[in-house]
Amino acid sequence: MNLVFPHTFVPWFRSVAPYIHAYHGKTFVVGMAGELIAAGKLSAFAQDLSILHAMGIKLVVVHGFRPQVNEQLLAKGHPSRFSHGQRITDAVALDCAQEAAGQLRFEIEAAFSQGLPNTPMANATVRVVSGNFLTARPVGIVDGVDFIHSGVVRKVDSGTIRRAIDIGALVLLSPFGFSPTGEAFNLAMEDVATATAIALQADKLLFITEVAGIHEQLDDPDSAIDTELALADAKRLLATLPSPTQPTDIAFYLQHCVKACEGGVERSHILPFGVDGALLMEVFTHDGIGTMVVDEKLESLREASSDDVGGVLQLIEPFERDGTLVKRDRTEIERDIALYTVIEHDGIIFGCAALYPYPEARTAEMAALTISPQVQSQGDGERILKRIEQRARALGLESIFVLTTRTMHWFIKRGFQNVDPEWLPDARKRKYNWDRRSQVLVKKLG
Structure with missing residues (x-):
């Protein structure tokens, strides 16, 4: 037995106690990029989410499936088409998206059902609830481009989601919405997560992505991450950036963080899934690890x-x-x-x-x-x-x-x-x- 361990564990555990008290009963919406699952990090990430759940944090998780849909399309010999940073969803792409979503929901639910001894999931009980909580409308034709079955969120059934998380369930949302006539639309994970966070007036919106956050020097990927951006500063930065066309563009997630804060979500975050435990570090340490956009300076x-x-x-x-x-x-x-x-x-x-x-x-x-x-x-x-x-x-x-x-x-x-x-x-x-x-x-x- 390592006799030094208690001397490091106890001060550390006491240091995170204020965050445990502060976030108990709060609502977090977590947007999980499909690239996280493709990278084989789902199991560890589900364990981190289960820890938050055990601490009394109410969770809504929105999964993406961009690489999974691309893989399905490739297998069928069908091209992946994007415009304005969003997928053009024809009939084949819609079919692939539905297949990918079904498979991912199965994998995610399985990840939250694990309970092996000597793992963070031991003795955990996380009940996952999914459903048709999203009403959508078509993107339509933009600059002459018909997005066909691609949509945007029209309404979030926040009342039903709230009742589910209030009784201790974790709500899992796939990026699909339905029109009042029953037509299915492929949605962007980022749009779903942002709209859901605003509808719930969540305490945090966290994007777990392939990017590390916003670098202090935008043209230097080796520069330090700007751990906190006031909303006004984030809006000024966005105004100087070109419109994003892919998730790795600086403005891609930042635009959604700004929209969430403008909609009443006080804190929105961009975190790298490439760092093990990034979610825990962001939530339970003072400076965090990614970039946080806040409606006002928290200090x-x-x-x-x-x-x-x-x-x-x-x-x-x-x-x-x-x-x-x-x-x-x-x-x-x-x-x-x-x-x-x-x-x-x-x-x-x-x-x-x-x-x-x-x-x-x-x-x-x-x-x-x-x-x-x-x-x-x-x-x-x-x-x-x-x-x-x-x-x-x-x-x-x-x-x-x-x-x-x-x-x-x-x-x-x-x-x-x-x-x-x-x-x-x-x-x-x-x-x-x-x-x-x-x-x-x-x-x-x-």
Whole structure:
């Protein structure tokens, strides 16, 4: 037995707990590219989805089948035809699409039925529900091109889907819709997933695709992935890109993410199926792995409220335990919570500090400045410091001070100066712990 394992597992498991709490009962729509299944990654992906399901996340999965239909057409000696980034579905292509969809639904349901011991699916119970939840209309003729049996989503039966996921089922949608007269239309997976996410007002839309996301340098595939795009920035980027003709084009999935966010889905994601566990990494880590488009920047710097007491306690507790911070009990934090400033990202607090004013001395103490190890060195400490300085100026104070035993250099680099503890206001000096021998640093406010 590896005795080190508990020391790595326990901190990791605790670090993902806030996401488990935050997403329990939320609704995710997952668009799964057919290329994922063709690459042999269905089993592992179903296991990851089952973990989300077990954590109380309500799931709607939309599968694609582009490569599977192409394979069927090739076997029949019939060409695959596309225009405007969408398949032209003639009678033969429609027949191939129906065959591919039936086979894939069988494979997907089988993947969710596995339960071998010592696998993530052991003891899992995932009931898959499918049905005629989509009403469609024909694409028609576009720029002289007749798309024949290709369609677009006209209506999503969100009420029935919602009832199914509310009782614990996973809803599986194939990219097919039907007209009121019973005519079948071949739909794009991306269109189905986007329309479904909007109809359900889902909390997340996640595309699991053959692309890694949006690179920070669009012309350099080796550049870093832009992990978060504000909706306004994503729309500006789209305006500069040519219309997509294939899924690997930058604008192909981005256009659907933008449409979803404009339709009320706060977060939409582009993730690479080529990275094992990409879905789990995106959902349960701070920065994720792909690109997330958000209706607004998820990170907010604000004054704390009573709802933040638990988050503040969870953030500072490890630093109290190792002696970096003086221990504060819950009663004290509840009493003083209005004095705290916090940085919140996606509903989770990653930084905080409190401002205790001493008006008679025209100064204030900044206490409990804490940044989560997950986001250190990203500038959040400076952002909190600036907000604390603004709060102090608004109170008409001339300086702020801190007491620290380990982070003197960080404060000195930001304009603080070391002073004798005798400098402290009388009320604070009476509470000074001479045994702890904290350094006192002061910054004058201009």
